[in-house]
Amino acid sequence: MATFLSREVCPTIKNILLLDSEGKRVAVKYYSNDWPTNSAKLAFEKSVFTKTQKTNARTEEIAMLENNIIVYRFVQDLHFFVTGGDDENELILATVLHGFFDAVTLILRNNVEQREALENLDLILLCLDEIVDGGMILETDGSIIAGKAATNSNMDDGASLSEQTISQALATAREHLTRSLLS
């Protein structure tokens, strides 16, 4: 993975985690070399999970752990985390979390829970791929991210249908956003 020469200058995401209600992985993506082995990653996930477990993170919450800043949000049995260095602008991390969360909500059609997430794991992995590339923020707008990932609706017809899916997704997105604004 690329090393970040000017890491302190460019906003950098260290990892994005989606864990279940027992702290097990649903989907995770690491962009930094801070956790070189799988066991280091698992240990980090465990400590993040235990530290945040008891909080009520219906909206975005924030914590510090081992010189990292973690913003997180829980819905039902899904726990969303975004990690950055302790010099990072907290609000940038929150924006990324927001994008990720919105995108997943759209993809799972508001049915944000573990089983649904696992059944649509391909879409969630595509989502992660569209949010951050090698630590660099690629896109932060949930509906756009979901739109890009949902191109992959598994109906194997031509391109015309996928166009349709984008507009569908966008419509859902708009609807969802309006609702969240009104509520």
Added chain:
Amino acid sequence: MAQPLVKKDDDRDDEAEYSPFLGIEKGAVLQEARVFNDPQLDARRCSQVITKLLYLLNQGETFTKIEATEVFFSVTKLFQSRDIGLRRMVYLMIKELSPSADEVIIVTSSLMKDMNSRTDMYRANAIRVLCRITDGTLLTQIERYLKQAIVDKNPVVASAALVSGIHLLQTNPEIVKRWSNEVQEAVQSRAALVQFHALALLHQIRQNDRLAVSKLVTSLTKGTVRSPLAQCLLIRYTSQVIRESGVNTQTGDRPFYDYLEGCLRHKAEMVIFEAARAITVLSGVTTRELTPAITVLQLFLSSSKPVLRFAAVRTLNKVAMTHPMAVTNCNIDMESLISDQNRSIATLAITTLLKTGNESSVDRLMKQITNFMSDIADEFKIVVVDAIRSLCLKFPLKYRSLMNFLSNILREEGGFEYKKAIVDSIVILIRDIPDAKESGLLHLCEFIEDCEFTYLSTQILHFLGNEGPKTSDPSKYIRYIYNRVILENATVRASAVSTLAKFGAMIDSLKPRIFILLRRCLFDNDDEVRDRATLYLNTLGGDGSVVETDKDVKEFLFGSLDIPLTNMETSLKNYIQNPSEEPFDINSVPKEVKSQPLVEKKAPGKKPTGLGAPPTGPTSTADTYERILSSIPEFTSFGKLFKSSAPVELTEAETEYAVNVVKHIFDRHVVFQYNCTNTIPEQLLENVFVIVDASEAEEFSEVGSKPLKSLPYDTPGQTFVAFEKPEGVPAVGKFSNMLRFTVKEVDTSTGEAEDDGVEDEYQLEDFEVVAADYMVKVGVSNFRNAWESMGPDFERIDEYGLGPRESLAEAVSTVINLLGMQPCEGTEVVPSNSRSHSCLLSGLYIGNMKVLVRLSFGIDASKEVAMKLAVRSEDENVSDTIHDIVASG
């Protein structure tokens, strides 16, 4: 799910059954992956298999090289399918497999085809995949396409190319740097994120060219940057430029400050916060510059979003360390954060308040914190305890309530680290605030009555042994200490025995009682406890005769081991490995501190505070010198150290080797202590010594020297040279010095030094021993009384013309420095424009002779200064000598 009333646990089991990946197994999935090779591709099924493979990788499963290659080759077959979804999964899979160079060639043509496809989604993703897996040679082939992609009208494609460029810059900078023009064009893009990515890449391309970065910032801060993320980047670049350019000295204005302040009014919170943060860390930021930033942060404090509150309070916490006054405006908002749901925010708020609070708010604050402490985790509590300790040192008058707070939380439940933090804090307060000593010691005593941590108990007992005997009523501690002997484990019992012995050694009246207690310990069932009791009974003379404890015993009980423990350990290990009849000789242990490995030095510099620090507390430099000198056998015969001068620098600042000298004056000797520091990481100096040429100091003759065995990087060491001089005579002279040593190259990565060294020398500056070196500054509180009681027997009075001087003040300070005496009653200060001045000096001359001096100065219109010098001392020779010093100076 059909029965909504089932118990929750069953429900969960049910869900687990439902997981599409239940019982998934690598071997089986790899078998399944054969469908990729089917002539008639089932896109949906292939997608599913890829998802399973990705799931396995995501769970931490690894593929062997062969497995990975096999999967990779079959995945490449899927480029035949035209299914968009499947293609996306293929891209993901290729990135995850990170194929080797010879495998990359297989997919290159397919990816390049996709890069030029009509579908934007293909293009963007193909660029990212290709750039991720490619190497330099291939990059030149696709460079043309990438440059086009950067300025593509589709923002997703442009961003993909730009972000790939950022990654490629690390590996192939020369290629990416050729894209400057395109990247610059992309900075003007209307798409927000393209602008962000382009700006990041452009800056990275130019980051080593200060002028270019400065130009970039100048032009962009005037224009419009649409994306909030890009705006944040620009703020960071701007702070960088500010850091490097510094304040405009003429106007006092800071370049670009206006831009940062403008950003505080941006509509995106992200940008506002970034700007506020940037302002708070400006070097040498003024209160005027800080104020607008603090104001927006204060607004954030009452935001409904935890992230915003956290960000604001964390920044303010940092500001409070350097500019506590600037943050006080936010105190009310911060106090309401103490009850914040998010405990990180609450802790940050409390520690900030502790830094900014004034003396009057301490009590109120402590009340609030008490409620708060019960529901936060230990790690936060430690932060609070540290903050309270510094607060107490800041407001020593408030020690009572703060000490009470500490003792209360000491009694509550908590882990070792937390308790240790509290105990350390109490110990530091006891040391630094004399009034707090008695109550602090009692709190500690009560704590060890019910302490589950052996380490803390022993440390407290040790501390108690040193401090307890010095209190007004030492006997009250005995009960606590002896309780330990009755109730605790062997380790604690042994230290309690030592503590008892210390009380016995220091306080003769307690001796009989201590002896009774120690004798009881002779029946302890632990060897160590019994041994200690026997040893102390013997050393203290517990055979019945109550004698005054002699100095050696006190030294034995209280003195710290002057041998580095690591050396002791090595010596003891050697001794055990080579058994001999000889008893172990502690004097054979080398006293030099071994060079520490570099790695260890880099460890976070924890100051030895609290219990870990030497128990005697801060020692004065004089004590330190005396200890150092007395540890060198060659110098022990010189008698008592009379005076040590302040260090005189013998090298310019920032040279290869930094050397200064301290002049130690004895009755018949002087010892020069050369403090050397090696500032070159690649060098180890060995056998370091100074050659002193005393040809211009006739009365001195060299009698010995002590070279320094080794001088590693950044670890100061000392070498000494001793001279003999006539007794009691203030011999003066000039010494020129040459540093000699053997240089060895050091491999900085391993810290190992080469075996062969080269002899080298380094010229140091000269220094002089002057009359003032024989005078110790000792003040008297009432000069008139002292003067009268000294009497006129050995008074000597004379008048001197000092010639033309710059000012009266200059003349006065010259004479004071010449004599090296302590000015009394503030008489060293000369009111401006005065024509005459009297100055009173006192000091202790070598041979412990008290000297008092009255100086009367007068200055005339031509700035000629005249001085009358009256000396009184205990010896007429000394009085004469003072006149000689002035006459020859």
